[in-house]
Structures are given as C-alpha cells and as structure tokens.
Amino acid sequence: MHKRKGTLARGVSIIGVGCTPFGNVLESPELKDMTERELFSWAALEAMEDAGIEASEIDAFYIAHCMDEVLSHQFAAYAMVADWIGMRNKPGVHFETACSSTNTGLSLAAMAVASGVYDIVLMGGVEITGSHPQEKMPAHMREAISPGELWYRTNYGADQAYWYPGGLSVSSLCDFTCMAYAKKYGLSLEQVEEALNCASISNRRNGVRNPLALLTQQEFPEEARERGYSDLKEYMRSKYNPKMGTIMRLFNAASPVDGASAIIVCASDLAQKFRKQPVDYIGFGGATAIPYHEFEAQWEVEKSAFAQAYNMARINPYKEIDYMHVHDCMVNTHFVSTEIGGYFRPGEAWRAIIEGRTSFDGDKPISTTGGRTSMGHAWAASAGAEIVEAVRQMRGECDNRQIKPFPRVSVIQNYGHGIHVNVSVLKSQE
Amino acid sequence: MAESIIKRYYDTLGEGKLLATNCLDCEGYTFPPTTACEYCGSTDLEFIHLSGKGKLLFLSHGVAPPPNARFVDIAPYAYGHILLEEGVYVQGIVTGVKPEPEVLQEIYDRGPALVEPDIIELQGLKILAFKMV
Numbered sequence: 001m002h003k004r005k006g007t008l009a010r011g012v013s014i015i016g017v018g019c020t021p022f023g024n025v026l027e028s029p030e031l032k033d034m035t036e037r038e039l040f041s042w043a044a045l046e047a048m049e050d051a052g053i054e055a056s057e058i059d060a061f062y063i064a065h066c067m068d069e070v071l072s073h074q075f076a077a078y079a080m081v082a083d084w085i086g087m088r089n090k091p092g093v094h095f096e097t098a099c100s101s102t103n104t105g106l107s108l109a110a111m112a113v114a115s116g117v118y119d120i121v122l123m124g125g126v127e128i129t130g131s132h133p134q135e136k137m138p139a140h141m142r143e144a145i146s147p148g149e150l151w152y153r154t155n156y157g158a159d160q161a162y163w164y165p166g167g168l169s170v171s172s173l174c175d176f177t178c179m180a181y182a183k184k185y186g187l188s189l190e191q192v193e194e195a196l197n198c199a200s201i202s203n204r205r206n207g208v209r210n211p212l213a214l215l216t217q218q219e220f221p222e223e224a225r226e227r228g229y230s231d232l233k234e235y236m237r238s239k240y241n242p243k244m245g246t247i248m249r250l251f252n253a254a255s256p257v258d259g260a261s262a263i264i265v266c267a268s269d270l271a272q273k274f275r276k277q278p279v280d281y282i283g284f285g286g287a288t289a290i291p292y293h294e295f296e297a298q299w300e301v302e303k304s305a306f307a308q309a310y311n312m313a314r315i316n317p318y319k320e321i322d323y324m325h326v327h328d329c330m331v332n333t334h335f336v337s338t339e340i341g342g343y344f345r346p347g348e349a350w351r352a353i354i355e356g357r358t359s360f361d362g363d364k365p366i367s368t369t370g371g372r373t374s375m376g377h378a379w380a381a382s383a384g385a386e387i388v389e390a391v392r393q394m395r396g397e398c399d400n401r402q403i404k405p406f407p408r409v410s411v412i413q414n415y416g417h418g419i420h421v422n423v424s425v426l427k428s429q430e
Numbered sequence: 431m432a433e434s435i436i437k438r439y440y441d442t443l444g445e446g447k448l449l450a451t452n453c454l455d456c457e458g459y460t461f462p463p464t465t466a467c468e469y470c471g472s473t474d475l476e477f478i479h480l481s482g483k484g485k486l487l488f489l490s491h492g493v494a495p496p497p498n499a500r501f502v503d504i505a506p507y508a509y510g511h512i513l514l515e516e517g518v519y520v521q522g523i524v525t526g527v528k529p530e531p532e533v534l535q536e537i538y539d540r541g542p543a544l545v546e547p548d549i550i551e552l553q554g555l556k557i558l559a560f561k562m563v
C-alpha cells in the first residue's frame with residue numbers, strides 16, 4: 001500500500017533521452033527547413049534509440065508546445081506528432097507550463113507511471129521561436145518573426161488582467177531581485193553586476209563545449225580580444241553588452257532559439273530491460289502564482305516547489321547535490337535560485353560565480369548546457385534539454401564539458417511564464 | 431448578480447482609487463483584487479481602497495520599443511518596485527523620472543523614496559502609475 005502523500009507509489013527511471021541541436025530553422029544548416037513536428041520526432045526517435053525501445057512498447061506520450069497557437073498556427077499538437085513517432089492510436093496529450101513545460105511534463109509522466117496505469121511514457125517538447133509559417137502555408141514555408149513580436153506574444157503568458165496592462169517590464173524583475181539581493185547581503189550594485197556577467201561568461205564557456213548549442217561558437221575572452229578589448233571585465237561593461245535596465249545587460253538575458261527534446265520514463269522495476277544503470281527520478285515539485293510580491297527575494301512560490309521535490313526525494317540539498325541547473329533566461333537565478341534551492345548557503349553564490357566555481361570544471365557546476373543565454377531558449381523544449389543534459393552528465397557522456405566525478409544527484413529548476421516553477425531531482429544508481 | 435472584479439478595479443481606478451480586498455478570516459489585503467485571499471485562500475472578503483502611498487524600494491526601466499504597443503509613447507519608462515503603506519508590494523510605472531543610468535543609480539543610493547499614485551490614461555485605459563513626492 002502507498003502510505004505517504006507527496007511520494008511516488010512506484011519508482012520511476014529515465015531510460016532514454018533525445019535532443020535536437022538548438023538553433024534557427026531559417027538559418028542553421030543543421031536545422032534548415034525543419035518544422036515543429038519534425039523537430040519533435042527527431043528528439044523522440046533519438047530518445048527511443050537511446051533507450052533501445054520500439055515505439056510499440058511505449059504506452060503513452062505527452063507533448064509540450066507553448067506557442068503552438070500564437071506562433072505556429074496550430075493546436076492539437078498530440079495529433080500532429082502521433083503518426084510521426086510511431087504511436088498512432090495510443091494516448092497522447094498536449095500540455096504546457098510555458099518555459100518550465102518539459103520539467104513539469106517529466107513529473108506528469110512519472111505520475112502516470114507511478115499510478116500503475118502505464119509502464120513506459122514518452123514526454124517531450126518543441127518550440128520554434130524565430131519564425132512562423134507563412135499564412136495558409138505548410139509549416140516548412142516560414143517567415144522570420146521580429147524579437148518585439150515574439151516578446152509581445154510570449155507575454156500573453158503574463159497576468160493579462162492587471163500586471164501586463166499596467167506596464168509590466170519583465171527585465172526589470174531581474175533588476176529588482178538583484179537589488180534586493182545586494183541590499184540583503186550588503187553588496188554594491190557593481191558586485192552584483194559582476195556576478196551576473198560572470199554567470200554569462202560561465203554559460204558561454206559551457207555552451208561552446210555543447211555541440212547542440214549552435215548559437216555559441218566563441219568564448220567571451222576570445223570575442224573581447226577580437227573586438228579590441230584585452231580586459232574581459234571591461235568588455236562585459238562595454239557598448240557590446242548594453243544595459244537593459246539599471247543592472248541587467250544584454251548578455252545576461254536568454255537568446256530565443258528553435259529545438260526539441262524528449263525523455264522516456266519507465267517503471268524502475270522494469271527499467272533494467274532497457275538500461276543497466278538508468279537514472280532514477282526521485283523527486284519533483286511544482287508551484288504556481290502570479291508573483292507580484294516576490295521581488296524581495298522571498299520567492300515563496302519557488303521555495304514551495306523545491307520543498308516538495310526535496311521532501312519526495314528525501315535529500316538534504318546542502319550536502320547531496322552534485323549538479324544544479326537553474327532557469328537562466330535571466331542569469332540572476334545563478335545566485336538567487338541556487339541559494340533558494342540549497343545548492344549554496346544564503347549569500348554565498350555570487351562570490352562562487354565570480355571565482356569561476358560554477359563552470360563545468362568548477363566544484364559547483366551550474367547549467368552545463370550553456371544555459372538559456374548560450375544554448376538558447378526554446379520555450380517548451382528547453383527544460384527537457386536541460387534534463388537531458390543532466391542525464392548525460394550523470395552517465396558521463398559529456399566529453400569536454402563533462403563534470404568530474406560524474407554527478408550522482410542532479411537538480412533541475414525551471415520557471416514558466418505566469419509563473420510556474422517546477423523542480424526535478426535525479427539520482428544515478430550505485 | 432455576479433459582478434466582474436476586474437471591471438470594478440478599472441472603474442474604481444477611473445475614480446482615482448485602488449481597489450483591494452480585505453480578508454475577514456486572516457485580515458490580509460489582496461491587491462490587485464481576486465475572488466480569494468492570497469494568504470489563506472478564504473473567499474470571505476470585503477472590498478476596500480488602498481491609499482496608494484508607499485515607498486519606492488527599487489527602480490528600473492522598460493525597453494523601447496516596448497513589447498506592449500500601448501506604452502510606445504512613454505517608453506522607455508521608469509518601472510518601480512513599491513511597498514505600499516498597507517504592506518502590499520506592487521510594481522508599476524514611475525512618472526517624472528528620466529530612466530538614465532546615473533539617475534537610477536542615484537535613486538538606488540539615496541534609498542527608499544516616498545511615492546503616491548499618479549493614475550495615467552494610455553490609449554483609453556486607466557493605468558496605476560506612481561510619482562515621487
């Protein structure tokens with residue numbers, strides 16, 4: 001009998017992962033002409049191959065596509081992909097929690113398996129943010145969308161009753177959180193600005209080593225030298241990295257990209273059939289609210305998600321986490337969310353970032369994908385890509401950005417617009 | 431008869447007042463108003479008006495052109511994080527401030543400034559903004 005609320009009634013393991021390169025379907029040769037369904041199928045079929053499983057053995061699937069209607073001129077994403085991934089006539093559901101979608105989706109898939117209804121579930125997400133289909137044309141015939149238009153549509157996910165009509169400036173929320181952090185720990189704005197820039201430098205350093213991060217070709221020191229700056233700190237405060245608010249700068253913010261990711265979960269008691277050493281999904285938590293009041297670094301909504309996840313996983317975050325991905329569409333999360341999530345003690349993360357400890361080869365690695373600033377941000381697909389990365393790090397498959405020793409416990413935290421926070425905890429078997 | 435709370439909020443703003451709810455169970459203020467208390471979830475609420483006076487804790491600014499075309503004429507505008515005297519946090523446009531780096535840094539260094547509501551109208555919609563006093 002299942003006794004404790006907030007825990008899984010049956011163990012759940014990750015047996016397969018897949019992820020497309022993240023780039024631009026109009027420009028990147030690797031992705032040229034690809035459509036939403038083809039990107040999703042790419043990731044899903046790669047995950048099946050990784051697990052050594054046939055589509056016929058998978059019981060159900062979940063697909064996240066956040067901007068399906070407002071950008072991709074389509075809804076009913078489940079039907080769009082069922083045939084393409086060999087899962088015709090099986091249960092398929094579309095869901096979204098915006099940019100945390102494929103973190104949330106992993107929790108949904110796990111609950112479906114833990115309930116006993118299904119043994120094996122595929123979950124994935126897709127997003128094309130740089131273009132949309134030409135009116136009345138099939139999806140491979142696309143036209144670019146301007147950043148202004150993209151953000152206008154993305155902000156459909158912000159409170160449309162009060163906050164957004166009242167002039168909500170999303171980048172200002174990063175500033176407020178940074179200022180509250182500075183006040184709380186007695187830092188100057190210059191120190192916080194340096195922490196932000198060093199987080200962006202670390203993300204770029206990781207992203208250059210991630211073959212799926214198509215937009216990232218060059219580390220910041222090299223880019224600075226090419227533009228005539230011998231001092232990296234000076235470059236990060238130059239005209240090439242303009243301020244977007246009081247503190248936050250351009251390189252501290254996400255770059256929109258196109259891509260897809262997919263993950264296959266299986267009941268732990270059956271997982272050995274597919275993988276000798278699967279990664280177990282031991283905890284998760286989700287929380288949602290309109291966070292008007294959270295910018296004093298209170299973040300009750302985020303604390304709730306972390307607490308649920310750690311309670312289920314039964315881990316002590318201060319002692320047991322080897323790798324953390326935080327949602328870095330604005331890189332202040334590298335010090336705010338890592339502290340809320342117990343990866344650092346309160347007030348310690350900013351210095352660790354400046355000291356370079358959070359790169360892939362530091363003792364406290366964060367966002368080895370390159371993060372949303374350097375792998376890029378593909379709305380509903382990115383959280384899944386970040387979980388795929390954690391699984392690959394735990395398996396030791398990450399080549400020149402491999403964390404050593406391989407992480408045994410990984411935590412992935414994501415925000416979805418609105419806001420929704422989802423936290424997932426992974427653990428590799430002994 | 432059911433009444434739209436959102437409509438009532440904007441109608442009230444048109445009269446120069448800030449509509450909130452007071453929870454009869456935990457005495458928490460919910461602003462902007464909804465059908466449930468944000469602290470305890472109670473639906474046993476009464477409508478009240480907030481003064482709109484408070485402290486500007488932090489100041490930032492939006493981008494130009496703004497994602498929302500309603501603000502095209504005033505972008506880039508100063509955008510503040512404010513603690514109202516009733517203990518409610520709110521974010522809003524701050525009028526009468528040039529959002530330039532030196533100005534913003536100076537306001538940050540000076541510390542919390544007193545603000546009061548400056549309800550503005552843009553393209554037919556009343557908007558709760560604030561001004562420093």
Ligand SMILES: [Zn+2]
Nearest residue numbers: 453456467470
């Ligand atoms: Zn209450």
